[in-house]
Amino acid sequence: MARAVTTRAKIGFTAAAWTVALLIFFPILYAIITSLKTEPEAIAGFDMIPSFTFESYRAVQTQNDYLKPFMNSVILAVGSTILALIVAIPAAWAMAFSPTKRTKDILMWMLSTKMMPAVAVLVPIYLIFLRFGLMDTRVGLTVMLMLINLPIVVWMLYTYFREIPGEILEASRMDGASLWNEIIYVLTPMAVPGIASTMLLNIILAWNESFWTIQLTTTNAAPLTAFIASFSSPQGLFWAKLSAASVMAIAPILIMGWFSQKQLVRGLTFGAVK
Amino acid sequence: MATQETAKIARIMRAPAIILLLIWMIVPLAMTLYFSFLNYNLLNPAGNSWAGLFNYKYFYTDPAFFQAVWNTLILVLGVLLITVIGGIAIAMLIDQPIFGQGVVRILVISPFFVMPPVAALIWKNMIMHPGYGVFADIAKFFGAQPVDWFAQYPLFSIIIIVAWQWLPFATLILLTALQSLDGEQMEAAEMDGASFFSRFIYLTLPHIARAITVVILIQTIFLLGVYAEILVTTNGGPGYATTNLVFLIYRAARLNFDIGGAAAGGIIAVVLANFVAFFLMRAVGKNLD
Numbered sequence: 385m386a387r388a389v390t391t392r393a394k395i396g397f398t399a400a401a402w403t404v405a406l407l408i409f410f411p412i413l414y415a416i417i418t419s420l421k422t423e424p425e426a427i428a429g430f431d432m433i434p435s436f437t438f439e440s441y442r443a444v445q446t447q448n449d450y451l452k453p454f455m456n457s458v459i460l461a462v463g464s465t466i467l468a469l470i471v472a473i474p475a476a477w478a479m480a481f482s483p484t485k486r487t488k489d490i491l492m493w494m495l496s497t498k499m500m501p502a503v504a505v506l507v508p509i510y511l512i513f514l515r516f517g518l519m520d521t522r523v524g525l526t527v528m529l530m531l532i533n534l535p536i537v538v539w540m541l542y543t544y545f546r547e548i549p550g551e552i553l554e555a556s557r558m559d560g561a562s563l564w565n566e567i568i569y570v571l572t573p574m575a576v577p578g579i580a581s582t583m584l585l586n587i588i589l590a591w592n593e594s595f596w597t598i599q600l601t602t603t604n605a606a607p608l609t610a611f612i613a614s615f616s617s618p619q620g621l622f623w624a625k626l627s628a629a630s631v632m633a634i635a636p637i638l639i640m641g642w643f644s645q646k647q648l649v650r651g652l653t654f655g656a657v658k
Numbered sequence: 659m660a661t662q663e664t665a666k667i668a669r670i671m672r673a674p675a676i677i678l679l680l681i682w683m684i685v686p687l688a689m690t691l692y693f694s695f696l697n698y699n700l701l702n703p704a705g706n707s708w709a710g711l712f713n714y715k716y717f718y719t720d721p722a723f724f725q726a727v728w729n730t731l732i733l734v735l736g737v738l739l740i741t742v743i744g745g746i747a748i749a750m751l752i753d754q755p756i757f758g759q760g761v762v763r764i765l766v767i768s769p770f771f772v773m774p775p776v777a778a779l780i781w782k783n784m785i786m787h788p789g790y791g792v793f794a795d796i797a798k799f800f801g802a803q804p805v806d807w808f809a810q811y812p813l814f815s816i817i818i819i820v821a822w823q824w825l826p827f828a829t830l831i832l833l834t835a836l837q838s839l840d841g842e843q844m845e846a847a848e849m850d851g852a853s854f855f856s857r858f859i860y861l862t863l864p865h866i867a868r869a870i871t872v873v874i875l876i877q878t879i880f881l882l883g884v885y886a887e888i889l890v891t892t893n894g895g896p897g898y899a900t901t902n903l904v905f906l907i908y909r910a911a912r913l914n915f916d917i918g919g920a921a922a923g924g925i926i927a928v929v930l931a932n933f934v935a936f937f938l939m940r941a942v943g944k945n946l947d
Contacts, residue, residue: 398758502904594773
């Protein structure tokens with residue numbers, strides 16, 4: 385009897401949860417459906433069953449050269465992440481394994497740079513970019529995105545590295561391992577999962593960054609954020625095409641995001657919620 | 659000896675990150691501060707001159723400025739209200755024993771990964787459009803007049819879009835906090851006859867209070883910087899109805915080429931953000947030890 389009630393309750397909760405989840409997911413689902421419609425179908429009123437044409441996907445490439453902003457997004461997101469890791473890994477490493485009195489203050493200070501509103505430095509960054517010919521270049525934007533996410537990267541790596549037990553280091557030192565061997569054979573294997581998680585989250589953040597990528601690009605270096613934003617003008621009324629471009633823009637990061645739920649919580653709360 | 663050497667290596671390893679962030683923080687901010695005291699317009703060929711506090715006074719007496727500050731506050735508070743209350747409710751629902759919990763989680767978290775321009779354009783064109791949007795279709799189905807969301811309720815429309823983007827974040831963080839709640843304690847309270855409401859007030863809420871604080875503070879930081887959603891939907895209008903501080907400064911700098919004015923606005927934005935950051939740093943700092 386008790387079991388029957390629990391099952392019924394479970395079915396009730398399931399129905400409620402699925403309803404909420406589908407409502408929240410609906411705009412994305414509807415964009416996917418619309419991307420598979422023809423343009424007249426797309427504005428013909430509510431219809432969940434498209435004609436399954438891939439015409440819009442083809443049109444976005446042939447008419448708007450979709451591959452260019454897509455590749456810019458890949459280059460910017462991956463490039464800025466790798467740059468940030470190169471700078472952040474040694475720093476986080478040093479702070480985790482050789483902390484000083486000031487380590488905590490340094491970490492807090494790094495976090496505080498993240499609090500600076502982007503718009504506060506819009507003017508100088510804009511002028512610097514103009515002055516040094518960095519406007520609309522991938523190099524300039526890659527460095528920008530690296531600087532923006534560097535504090536989060538250092539923080540995330542630090543929280544991961546700190547979980548590596550110090551005793552293992554001592555043991556390897558006792559066994560006569562040199563610093564180099566210690567890093568290569570003992571620490572690196574334990575640090576790789578943390579580094580991978582950090583990389584994943586940072587690529588997501590860099591991919592979706594929509595202030596600087598729109599401010600500092602026009603055409604050559606414009607990633608998907610700027611490309612899609614340009615659809616807000618009247619020509620954006622081609623909704624099937626807009627949907628196809630949108631779906632392609634979010635699909636890779638959506639799938640990556642599904643695998644990074646835990647890291648997301650950790651990275652975006654700076655370790656305050658685990 | 660070895661430790662001294664280690665400390666030296668550690669210092670060298672730390673240095674690049676610290677120096678980069680130091681430059682990143684000081685140079686542009688100092689420039690902004692300097693520009694904010696100048697008459698500096700890119701369209702003015704006469705060059706720039708010292709303006710004293712004129713830019714600040716100009717910003718302060720501009721009616722658009724107060725509207726922008728007000729809009730910023732309403733946007734932040736509105737989104738926080740929806741996401742925190744909605745987040746608690748949805749997190750508690752998903753935390754129940756349900757079939758397909760993994761898939762439900764994936765569906766709920768998805769909007770967070772949608773880049774802002776895409777999120778805003780999907781909502782603008784396919785959901786809220788007065789002619790072809792889903793909301794209009796629903797209204798027509800019931801024989802009602804479709805609402806022109808961005809013309810009639812512009813700021814509210816933006817709040818809906820941004821809340822949709824951040825609801826997953828709040829849900830995910832609160833769900834993580836809920837899952838560490840002691841089940842036995844909950845059962846004991848249930849057996850003692852505590853109602854759902856009192857269990858929520860005396861057990862659940864205190865347990866997730868910390869997570870709620872973190873959600874509010876982190877979201878506030880990001881919500882103060884909402885930009886792309888406004889750019890692709892209303893472009894700050896109608897009038898100044900959806901112009902927040904970020905958009906106002908963007909307009910001054912990029913459309914009016916008023917470097918001095920934009921810089922003064924930037925400094926005001928920093929002061930506002932610092933106010934929030936102060937509390938966030940304390941909340942996070944406590945957790946470090």
